Amino acid sequence: MVYSKEAQEFFSKELKEIEEQGLFKEERYIHSPQSADIEVEYPAGAELSAVINMCANNYLGLSSHPEVLQAAHDGLEERGYGMSSVRFICGTQDIHRELEEKLSDFLGTEDTILFSSCMDANAAVFEAILGKEDIVICDRLNHASIIDGIRLASSQQDSYKHLDMKHLEKKLQLHQDKRFRVIATDGVFSMDGDIAPLDAICDLADKYDAMVMLDDSHATGFMGRTGRGSHEHCGVMGRIDLLTTTLGKALGGASGGCISGRKELIEMYRQRGRPYLFSNSVPPVIISAAGRVIDLLSRTTERRDQLEENTRYFREKMTSAGFDIRPGVHPIVPIMLYNAKLAQDVARDMYAEGIYVIGFSFPVVPKGQARIRVQLSAGHKQKHLDKAISAFIKVGKKYDILHKSKEEIIEKYGM
Numbered sequence: 180m181v182y183s184k185e186a187q188e189f190f191s192k193e194l195k196e197i198e199e200q201g202l203f204k205e206e207r208y209i210h211s212p213q214s215a216d217i218e219v220e221y222p223a224g225a226e227l228s229a230v231i232n233m234c235a236n237n238y239l240g241l242s243s244h245p246e247v248l249q250a251a252h253d254g255l256e257e258r259g260y261g262m263s264s265v266r267f268i269c270g271t272q273d274i275h276r277e278l279e280e281k282l283s284d285f286l287g288t289e290d291t292i293l294f295s296s297c298m299d300a301n302a303a304v305f306e307a308i309l310g311k312e313d314i315v316i317c318d319r320l321n322h323a324s325i326i327d328g329i330r331l332a333s334s335q336q337d338s339y340k341h342l343d344m345k346h347l348e349k350k351l352q353l354h355q356d357k358r359f360r361v362i363a364t365d366g367v368f369s370m371d372g373d374i375a376p377l378d379a380i381c382d383l384a385d386k387y388d389a390m391v392m393l394d395d396s397h398a399t400g401f402m403g404r405t406g407r408g409s410h411e412h413c414g415v416m417g418r419i420d421l422l423t424t425t426l427g428k429a430l431g432g433a434s435g436g437c438i439s440g441r442k443e444l445i446e447m448y449r450q451r452g453r454p455y456l457f458s459n460s461v462p463p464v465i466i467s468a469a470g471r472v473i474d475l476l477s478r479t480t481e482r483r484d485q486l487e488e489n490t491r492y493f494r495e496k497m498t499s500a501g502f503d504i505r506p507g508v509h510p511i512v513p514i515m516l517y518n519a520k521l522a523q524d525v526a527r528d529m530y531a532e533g534i535y536v537i538g539f540s541f542p543v544v545p546k547g548q549a550r551i552r553v554q555l556s557a558g559h560k561q562k563h564l565d566k567a568i569s570a571f572i573k574v575g576k577k578y579d580i581l582h583k584s585k586e587e588i589i590e591k592y593g594m
């Protein structure tokens with residue numbers, strides 16, 4: 180086989196179409212550690228600009244926290260750089276097991292198994308335990324990695340309308356003939372910051388004999404009174420059978436993920452989880468730093484409290500300034516603009532004002548639902564928030580979108 184002229188032309192054309200549809204994703208080069216204040220080269224080759232980062236998953240501001248860096252250094256010094264092995268051959272150190280135990284304590288589960296990412300955890304979570312006689316019933320707006328995990332499994336699948344408990348109940352009734360039923364949901368949905376009604380989901384699971392699988396990547400570390408996640412927020416700790424989450428967001432933001440839950444199931448993943456058996460062990464530098472993050476978060480709720488306060492402040496100021504914001508309590512704040520070009524233009528103007536935000540449009544969100552997604556962090560100080568808010572107001576005035584209804588914005592800019 181050769182990389183023929185036809186193949187080359189085919190892919191060039193595909194790429195051009197992506198670009199013409201305004202869907203081409205450009206990367207912006209950051210020259211500093213991840214933080215509230217960053218230095219960015221954008222466009223490529225331009226002078227560096229100092230901007231405020233309002234779109235990282237660095238919810239607790241731990242990505243460059245001195246104690247976390249120190250723990251990473253300690254891990255590197257004491258345990259070396261790489262394990263050069265999967266877990267079951269010679270890739271398990273005592274600190275891997277310790278971190279799994281700390282995560283179980285923190286999440287309120289029986290046992291935990293680490294993966295290289297939450298994407299990998301989701302690739303194992305259904306495939307390793309379910310067969311043809313089982314079914315996964317999934318919220319229609321679940322994260323891509325849950326969808327992919329379901330695709331990899333030989334089990335059957337069905338879905339329910341986003342957050343619609345009546346519809347979920349119907350589906351559970353419909354599938355009473357299956358051996359095992361698993362309800363799969365995100366804890367927090369990343370585009371709107373809305374939260375799954377886990378109490379109702381667990382009640383339905385009890386009533387119709389189903390397991391609950393929760394992906395809590397956008398919640399672990401800060402949702403709930405002590406930051407355990409959306410299961411704490413909804414008062415259902417101990418009732419989640421399978422919880423997947425990432426170390427790549429609030430918990431220091433490097434990489435790594437896990438499945439946490441019922442102990443027999445976790446043992447099944449050690450025996451059968453393909454991304455666990457056939458992919459390298461998480462390196463000691465990350466294990467050591469993530470362990471310190473869990474210690475920090477178990478000691479004090481200061482950081483999640485600060486994040487809650489920052490979120491409340493930002494949401495309140497932006498709403499009273501007249502922006503159309505999906506209501507909620509999560510640090511994901513969707514500022515609705517509906518039109519894709521408008522979202523891009525606002526993001527560009529915000530960048531010129533020193534605020535790094537990104538416009539999201541189709542296919543990441545449905546057509547006609549373009550937006551800017553702001554993500555707050557405990558690492559944001561008052562001055563960061565105030566600067567971002569005044570920049571939004573300035574740009575909002577320029578485009579005349581303040582105190583305008585959805586219909587008015589769409590009338591002016593189109594869908």
Ligand SMILES: *Cc1c(COP(=O)(O)O)cnc(C)c1O
Pocket residue numbers: 295296297298299322324325365369394395396397424425426427434435436
């Ligand atoms: C970010 C995210 C993931 C992926 O996590 P990684 O550890 O980066 O692979 C999985 N699920 C959800 C819901 C996420 O938001």
